[in-house]
Amino acid sequence: MNFNKLHKLIFVFLINTSGYYAQNLDSLWKVYNDVNQYDTNRLKAIDKIGFSLQRSNPDSAIKIASLQLNFAQKVNQKKYQGWAYNGLGNAYFNQDNYSKALQFYLKSLKICEELNDKKGLAYTYNNIGLLHNSQLNPKKALSYFNKSLQIRQKLNDKLGQASCFKNMGMAYNNLNDFTRAIEYYELAIKLYTEFNDEFGLASCYNNIGNVYLKQLKCKEAIEYFYKPLKNKNSTIDKKTKTACYINLGICYNILGDYNKSLQYTEMALELSKEIDSIDKMRFAYQGLADLYAKTNNYKKAYFNHVEFKKLTDSIFNLENSKQFNDLKNNFEVEKKAAELKLKTDAENEKLKAIALEEKKQQQIIIYGVTIVLIIVVIFSFFLYKRFKITDEQRKIIELKNKETEIQKKVIEKKHEEIIASIRYAKRIQDALLTPQTYIERNIKRLRKS
DSSP: OHHHHHHHHHHHHHHTTTHHHHHHHHHHHHHHOOOTHHHHHHHHHHHHHHHHHTTTTTHHHHHHHHHHHHHHHTTHHHHHHHHHHHHHHHHHHHHHHHHHHHHHHHHHHHHHHHHHHHHHHHHHHHHHHHHHHHHHHHHHHHHHHHHHHHHHHHHOHHHHHHOOOOOOOOHHHHTOEEEHHHHHHOOOOOOOTTTOOOOOOOHHHHHHHHHHHHOOOHHHHHHHHHHHHHHTTTTHHHHHHHHHHHHHHHHHHHTTTTHHHHHHHHHHHHHHHHHOOOOHHHHHHHHHHHHHHHHHHHHHHHHHHHHHHHHHHHHHHHHHHHHHHHHHHHHHHHHHHHHHHHHHHOOOHHHHHHHHHHHHHHHHHHHHOOOOOOEEEEEEEHHHHHHHOOOOHHHHHHHHHHHHHHHHHHHHHHHHHHHHHHHHHHHHHHHHOOHHHHHHHHHHHHHHH
């Protein structure tokens, strides 16, 4: 689709939309077309436009989301590519093309996981849960709603939590656990009331009516089906309004008020054709077939039953179910393979890190031993030098000791020679001189005389 045709399509939608909402969409369209705006601002603007069209005009929403995806790819904004895939998934979901919707949801989920986009993950888990619930697999749906709820509680996203509570209520209703279904709807209503979210409230009221209808409590159910329709200023969308009409038709059929039943069921069929909702059309045809059978108009009953069967087969035929399951299984296989690869890569990285650490330790040991050896060699060198010096000093000392010993012996010999000379001189002296005793005796004698 070229740009001018798309612009005209949006323009027509704006004309058919009243008040502030239309003005807001028009301003968003201007932001997207303003090339002076940041790419992210333009992408946010077109995402909001696509979101506003998803339920009321899914064909246009697909074209807008495709435009958004192309632009996001062009400016390499991966996060907004994920948003565009989600938008495409929602649009196809509202066309009851579940296998196509799942295909785009899984693409979005892959990008959200790569970028660790928590908000995107919560939104996508919630959407995949809705798909499983529509495929009559409420237990699987609950597992996805719980995943979404846990993330939204961590992000303190109260409106997101309300959406999860509402959807969990639908899943429990499909499981015929009516008490828990009502409990979750009431949790959702409390949060929607806090934020004055009329669309969320309308959806919850219709769903609570379904819980009572399943229990054949038609009067209570009618009270809730009328609630979204009473407020003329309500922002209730056509898909929710169609659901209310279908349910009112069923209730009045059960109560035996066939005129009112026919009135609301025909209104539902007309509106479902307008929004091109195969799922809502088939329920309207089913309601008409049952109604005409009860009023004995078997020709019309047969015609409407055939239409119901045709549309049911288009949604739940084996080929669609196979495509849905194949997409889901392929994604799970790819995811497990990716997780295994991540685990293997992590183990390899761990082994590499251990090997690197061991190599570092070995290098440290080698460096340590080398340093020790160098120190030992240097120390040995210094010891050797010291030993050489000590040995030389010892030799010098020994030499000096020998010289001293020799000198000592020379001195002793000379001393002996001197002593001998003295003794010899003394003997000569003694031989030459008169003895002392003789002199003393003669002196005494002379004194006496």
